[in-house]
Amino acid sequence: MIILMIALFMAGYHAVYKDDxxxxxxxxxxxxxxxxxxxxxxxxxAFGRYPCPADPxxxxxxxxxxxxxxxxxxxxxxxxxxxxxxxxxxxxTVTNNxxxxxxxxxxxxxxxxxxxxxxxxxx
Numbered sequence: 001m002i003i004l005m006i007a008l009f010m011a012g013y014h015a016v017y018k019d020d021x022x023x024x025x026x027x028x029x030x031x032x033x034x035x036x037x038x039x040x041x042x043x044x045x046a047f048g049r050y051p052c053p054a055d056p057x058x059x060x061x062x063x064x065x066x067x068x069x070x071x072x073x074x075x076x077x078x079x080x081x082x083x084x085x086x087x088x089x090x091x092x093t094v095t096n097n098x099x100x101x102x103x104x105x106x107x108x109x110x111x112x113x114x115x116x117x118x119x120x121x122x123x
């Protein structure tokens with residue numbers, strides 16, 4: 001009987017502890033995302049556009065790690081052509097015969113945003 005009571009207590013304690021750990025991780029991710037959003041907004045106000053992505057194939061420690069890697073074309077848009085930077089049509093805005101319906105994807109340019117390099121990786 002005592003063993004059963006201890007087992008029930010431990011099961012309840014484990015469930016509460018696990019929920020607390022999940023809640024804490026969710027809070028950390030929300031804080032990180034808010035910091036990244038604020039950094040992106042500051043950059044956009046300063047430069048009149050959002051930053052182009054960084055090349056995710058550049059290793060941490062390389063001087064180019066976390067910097068904009070895509071070229072800015074004549075219209076102020078990011079252009080691909082770098083390893084690790086992908087270009088895709090945005091299915092929500094694609095219209096016929098418009099070249100500006102392209103989304104350029106890559107790593108968050110953490111150095112240009114002045115945020116920690118760990119923000120370059122998913123949580």
